[in-house]
Amino acid sequence: MEQIKVTEVTSRSERDAFIKFPWRIYEGDRAWVPPLIIERKAFLDRRKHPFYQHGAAALFLARRGGEIVGRIMASDDPNYNALHGSNIGCFGLFESTNDPEVAAALFHAAGGWLREGGRTEVMGPIDYSTNYTCGLLVDGFEHAPTLLTSHNPPYYAELLESCGFAKEMDFFAWWLKHPEDAIARLRGLAARFTKRRKATIRCADLSKIDQESERLREVYNAAWRNNWGFVPFTPNEFKFMAKELKPIVKSDFTLIAEVDGQPAGFILCVPDIHVAIKHLKDGRLTFFGLPIGLAKLLYHKARIKTVRLVALGIVPQYRRHGIAEMLVLRAIESVILRRGYVSGECSLVLENNHLMNRFLAAIGADKYKTYRIYRRSLG
Numbered sequence: 001m002e003q004i005k006v007t008e009v010t011s012r013s014e015r016d017a018f019i020k021f022p023w024r025i026y027e028g029d030r031a032w033v034p035p036l037i038i039e040r041k042a043f044l045d046r047r048k049h050p051f052y053q054h055g056a057a058a059l060f061l062a063r064r065g066g067e068i069v070g071r072i073m074a075s076d077d078p079n080y081n082a083l084h085g086s087n088i089g090c091f092g093l094f095e096s097t098n099d100p101e102v103a104a105a106l107f108h109a110a111g112g113w114l115r116e117g118g119r120t121e122v123m124g125p126i127d128y129s130t131n132y133t134c135g136l137l138v139d140g141f142e143h144a145p146t147l148l149t150s151h152n153p154p155y156y157a158e159l160l161e162s163c164g165f166a167k168e169m170d171f172f173a174w175w176l177k178h179p180e181d182a183i184a185r186l187r188g189l190a191a192r193f194t195k196r197r198k199a200t201i202r203c204a205d206l207s208k209i210d211q212e213s214e215r216l217r218e219v220y221n222a223a224w225r226n227n228w229g230f231v232p233f234t235p236n237e238f239k240f241m242a243k244e245l246k247p248i249v250k251s252d253f254t255l256i257a258e259v260d261g262q263p264a265g266f267i268l269c270v271p272d273i274h275v276a277i278k279h280l281k282d283g284r285l286t287f288f289g290l291p292i293g294l295a296k297l298l299y300h301k302a303r304i305k306t307v308r309l310v311a312l313g314i315v316p317q318y319r320r321h322g323i324a325e326m327l328v329l330r331a332i333e334s335v336i337l338r339r340g341y342v343s344g345e346c347s348l349v350l351e352n353n354h355l356m357n358r359f360l361a362a363i364g365a366d367k368y369k370t371y372r373i374y375r376r377s378l379g
Contacts, residue, residue, distance in 0.1 A: 135371025223313030
């Protein structure tokens with residue numbers, strides 16, 4: 001058998017091959033949702049993506065006999081290491097045929113790049129940082145991924161473990177199948193807490209997207225600061241994400257709780273656009289210059305019946321004051337039910353976030369997926 005050769009991506013054609021490789025891995029996988037190629041190009045654009053203003057990354061392709069058999073990204077976020085006093089890099093965008101030799105070659109290349117930068121450990125899958133898509137699916141393979149979550153074949157965990165990786169942290173995804181059943185309990189909790197703390201809830205003003213995104217960034221960074229894997233969003237990173245989500249988010253999909261005029265928490269929901277994107281088999285919006293893919297996307301977008309609760313953050317001083325319960329209640333009433341959605345995913349929740357996991361179980365959500373972050377020394 002021919003040897004595996006791993007090379008760093010340096011040209012536009014290699015980048016395009018890097019983006020297109022997953023179609024080979026997921027052929028026949030009914031749960032997989034193909035990425036939009038235009039979005040993947042923007043995500044990997046070093047000139048435009050704000051991660052590259054403070055971090056660095058490299059892409060690698062593995063070939064055997066000239067045929068691509070795997071890919072990986074290595075990334076280095078100095079902001080994360082400065083905050084945590086660590087010396088760790090990340091791997092992400094990992095895809096491989098079911099071959100331990102291919103996986104080993106990819107991790108050898110990514111690890112070598114990180115070692116050259118002085119790093120001594122690596123963890124992942126993490127695309128740039130934990131502020132982006134991360135985690136290896138280890139349970140729930142039969143379910144399609146929702147927006148901004150990952151999907152992979154079951155054999156990936158075995159490949160990583162064969163390369164010396166061990167579990168670092170799990171994330172859970174919860175499915176709220178009957179949101180109307182959660183309302184009665186939430187109304188009781190919210191009414192009880194309202195007597196203790198007067199908080200107002202308003203919809204985000206999308207006409208002032210820059211100002212609103214900065215308020216949400218401040219709450220996010222305060223709410224998540226003590227969580228595992230936290231790295232603060234920079235202003236430009238948060239603006240970038242807000243711009244990416246703006247086409248699918250309505251004003252009432254982002255709710256902000258305020259106490260005495262100051263932001264105390266927020267909840268962000270998005271329609272699960274993956275339901276529509278899944279119908280674009282090759283990830284393209286145009287064919288021979290015609291917007292056929294776009295027409296398909298718009299057609300199926302209008303028929304989406306599920307949402308994803310992307311983030312629920314409460315400033316530490318206002319936790320256990322019922323603000324989270326009030327935000328979730330309002331989201332179910334005004335976003336899910338009023339707009340005609342029937343169910344949704346709440347994710348991703350750290351396994352050690354016992355308060356949130358108990359809360360979701362109490363309102364009737366089912367834990368239906370588990371994602372895992374792996375870690376190993378670079379030797």
